Amino acid sequence: MTDKTREFSSLNSKPASFKKYATRVEHVKKIVIEHPRFNEAMKLLEEVHELSKESVLAEGLFICGRTGVGKTTFLEHYLERFPRQEMDDYTKVPILYVKVPPRAKSPKSVASKILYHLGDIFFDTGTEENMTGRIQHFVRECNIEMIILDEFQHLIDRDTQHVLALASDWLKTLAEEIQIPVVLCGLPESQRIFEHNEQLDGRYSNRIFLEPFYFSSPEEQIEFRMFLKYLDAELPFSESSNLSDPQLAAKIYYFSHGVPRYIKDLVKEATKISLRQGKDCITESSLRDACYRITRSSRPYALIPFDNNKFDLAEWLDVEDKKNQAFIKESQEEAKERRRRKKKKATH
Structure with a gap:
């Protein structure tokens, strides 16, 4: 892993200069985790x-x-x-x-x-x-x-x-x-x-199936947290962001559903925020603010988990799923009603 304490110096609570900002953000874009x-x-x-x-x-x-x-x-x-x-x-x-x-x-x-x-x-x-x-x-x-x-x-x-x-x-x-x-x-x-x-x-008997990370079993949680640990070690800061902390990892999983692109987008935006604030790591408040910058139209009922002491992964996923199911059912009923009205109108 990269020795970031030597490669990336402390910002000393001062916002990164434009040159440092651009260099470090570009560094995040190029990170590839060989898990x-x-x-x-x-x-x-x-x-x-x-x-x-x-x-x-x-x-x-x-x-x-x-x-x-x-x-x-x-x-x-x-x-x-x-x-x-x-x-x-x-x-x-x-x-x-x-x-x-x-x-x-x-x-x-x-x-x-x-x-x-x-x-x-x-x-x-x-x-x-x-x-x-x-x-x-x-x-x-x-x-x-x-x-x-x-x-x-x-x-x-x-x-x-x-x-x-x-x-x-x-x-x-x-x-x-x-x-x-x-x-x-x-x-x-x-x-x-x-x-x-x-x-x-x-x-084509040789086939590779690339999948998102999962978080159900202890083994899956360890694998996901190791990925976050590797990612953390490559971030352009002088201090660790503790992304692999069990509770923080669960929140990152909730946000991303284990999809690497969504994790990378989240971390990239949080890096920008931390650099502008002169921080030497990504904080949970940086992750929270990053969420507001990322649009996920496929998850209209998702909540922001960061800086929330009441977060429970299983409960939040269940609540979001029930809201989605209710929306689908309502949409189907509305479509059924429109067809009924159209048919009734055609018979008159």
Whole structure:
């Protein structure tokens, strides 16, 4: 862990200068916590990458998880180890990372995006077969070892048998022709593609499921608190913020539901507040004030747990759930009443 007492000096109760403020906030944005589950997933990605160099049949890898669990952060962390290199007569691209564009109409849209990232000036021209052939050419010329397709669910957003069949057939063909790993990363619903091609399903037997942290069992609580301890050790302050304290950890869990992105957003805003106030750590009042800056429209009945001595995780989660259920029931009854009135009006 970083020796923060030497890297980040005390603010001595004085608001951070703009330079210190900007540097320390940027530091928070770049924090990546290599907790055990993160490292386990990283080893599998590395294994698929390395073993395929010596194999006649490259393995595939599917990475999925809900929004905010850190899929893109995970991939970017691996990519940092394999930057592009300008050689004498070509550009070496060890790993090609491409985000599937929203509302991708067909595999051709993805092929075009791949060619664009490879510098093909005719990236949007040609048939699907022709584009796939050009990708194969670039794989050889640029010494590409692996292709990563992120936001993969965009290719199959239109859930029809035709779209899924086209996408699965193209992926199978692409993987066979380029003979390097094609890593797919997306939301859980993107798993539907494997139901439409048995061979593709077999090729992607390696799968990583990134999940949020949980807080039900003692083991889950320890895992979550260790994550917070690692995060605390990387914060740009001279003192510990004690994020892994049992009660404070429970409050952070309530706010975030264990989703790393929400934790990072909370800590980033609390860091800004503490720096402006000249504090040498994140305090619970900083976390409280940070909550007011973060909009969570998906949780209209969530309360702010920080600086609240009456907080009880189980009770607060139960109360919030009951309010949500009541709202859903009320909305369903209102919709039912609107349909009844519309039907009654139509009969007159």
